[in-house]
Amino acid sequence: MLATVKPFKALRPYKGIEQCFSCPPYDVLEEDEVKEIISRNPNSFLRVTRSEVEAEEDSKEAIYKKANENLESFIKNGVLIKDSEPSFYIYRETWKGVSQTGFFAVVSVDEYDKGIIKKHELTRRDKEDDRTNHILNLNAQTGPVFLTYKAQEDLKTIIDKIIKNKEFLYSFCDENNVKHELIKIQEEDEKEQIEKTFNSIDYLYIVDGHHRAAAASRAQKIMKEKDTNYSLNKPYNYFMAVIFPHNELRVLPYNRIVKDLNGLKEEEFLKKIGSYFEVEEAPFSPYSPDSSHSFGMYLQKKWYKLTFKGEESEDPVENLDVQILQKYLLDPVLSIKDPRSDPRIYFLGGIRGVKEIEKWVDTKDWKVGFSMYPTQIDQLLKVADMNKIMPPKSTWFEPKLRSGLLIHEIS
Known part of the structure; x- marks a missing residue:
């Protein structure tokens, strides 16, 4: 069985607001930093990923409720727009003169469960619970799982050709001087070519986001059980990921x-x-x-x-x-x-x-x-290929993925 990688209809910030709307991953900022950013910028996606700073009370329910209200408000006010056609998105991050270029896409929960999407880390139940409830309350996956694959010349050729011939949907530098660039791919022949090429890859590997992947799997089981009209095409059967080739990733100690x-x-x-x-x-x-x-x-x-x-x-x-x-x-x-x-x-x-x-x-x-x-990326792949687990805090990847560029609605 080979990896299934599909395009999706993204919810995303309208062009022009992406720099101030997008934000660092939910788990890299302290609470006072989050409050400070939101006070300066009420259109920050942190109001969805870190809604505890605005919740009316300090309960999980109130936090998820506030996140959902803020997401709905961004949609209602036109800050977020929904793409009408499923698309792939090329995503390039450049930091200190070096780039990593991959795809935003959705991948199969079933393949994660079967080990085609390989992990190398244990998860904590409390963090899994939190991410699962966040997904179910918002009916959306708000942060991508960071995946890699053993680099393939065919995919590099596709990326190089598309970048040469297309305009960037978004292009900006963040507060850490990382440049983020996004290209939307909606032409049927190009989408087909990407899907087909990924379909020749045996395994995908989680680099970062083990809790998000585990939560997507748990949310899928809950939604599937309640669904009287189940089909494999339902969006909750997939989770949003960014997928980079292994030889472009940078691991720090x-x-x-x-x-x-x-x-x-x-x-x-x-x-x-x-x-x-x-x-x-x-x-x-x-x-x-x-x-x-x-x-x-x-x-x-x-x-x-x-x-x-x-x-x-x-x-x-x-x-x-x-x-x-x-x-x-x-x-x-x-x-x-x-x-x-x-x-x-x-x-x-x-x-x-x-x-x-x-x-x-x-x-x-x-x-x-x-x-x-630093742990080498080849070591991580070797550990994952043998279905083993790495010790805690083995890897620190840089640059981090940006949250809020794309959101995957699951119902």
């Missing part, structure tokens, strides 16, 4: 900081980690490792370089630097058993850089920081 040395003195700590790592003074500071199985460590205003002494493993998860650090240092030496829930560990996304480790350790009462070599 996901660094770690730890609150204390688990009762150890500095000398004891350094001695203990010497069992599995060669410990030396870093060649420069702040130090970022330039190859896998080496780590930067910041302790008492000094940078060290740690090199893992162990062998390569047959298991792709065991070869991940995040797993090596967890298994041979964070757990046995610092007693961090479950990095998902232990408050003594914190994760700093790669965009913030290694200077941020120094800042937290020097000024915020954290004891030790670790700079990581």
Whole structure:
């Protein structure tokens, strides 16, 4: 069985408002940042994705109700318009001079359930519940799932040809200086060509958005059960995704900081980690490792370089630097058993850089920081192909996908 990728009728901001309407993903902003953006810009899509800042009371029901009211209001006031024909949309993001170009489309929930759309991460039930209820209350998927595929020359040729011959529907730079460009594809022959080419691809892979995909699956089951006139063509059988080739994605390191040395003195700590790592003074500071199985460590205003002494493993998860650090240092030496829930560990996304480790350790009462070599996209694909799960906070992808450019209504 091969991947099904289809065009859809998008709900989208009218041309001219897309820059101020669209917003970062729902989970990257703090509440005070959301309030500030909305106060400046009442036409922000954050009023749908982060409606808790405007809800009349602090209950889930009130939050979903407010999100739905705000979405309906955007439609009623003409801020959002509905495309009359199903379309694919080419989406290009350019950051720091490098681009990733792919497609907005919808993909099959059934294929996600069967493992044709592969995952590499565990989900949390509470976050799944929230996303499922958001979809059901709004009758819409408001954020895309970030997917990748093993790069194919045929799809690149199609994209290059279309970009050469078409005008951009949207083109703007966001607050992080990422350029977003969108082209609408509605010609039947081009849509057919895209569908057919994707149909020769064995698997799609979730890069980011595991909770959104799981929620789309759960929402589909609920809607299907209530539907007395079910057919496979119903939009709730599909979820909205952005699909990029694997060789254009950029992964940044996901660094770690730890609150204390688990009762150890500095000398004891350094001695203990010497069992599995060669410990030396870093060649420069702040130090970022330039190859896998080496780590930067910041302790008492000094940078060290740690090199893992162990062998390569047959298991792709065991070869991940995040797993090596967890298994041979964070757990046995610092007693961090479950990095998902232990408050003594914190994760700093790669965009913030290694200077941020120094800042937290020097000024915020954290004891030790670790700079990581980024997980490679090939490692992620290998883990997913073996149906294994990566440790938490293994990857940080940049640039992030923009929310509010396209919305997928599911009924």
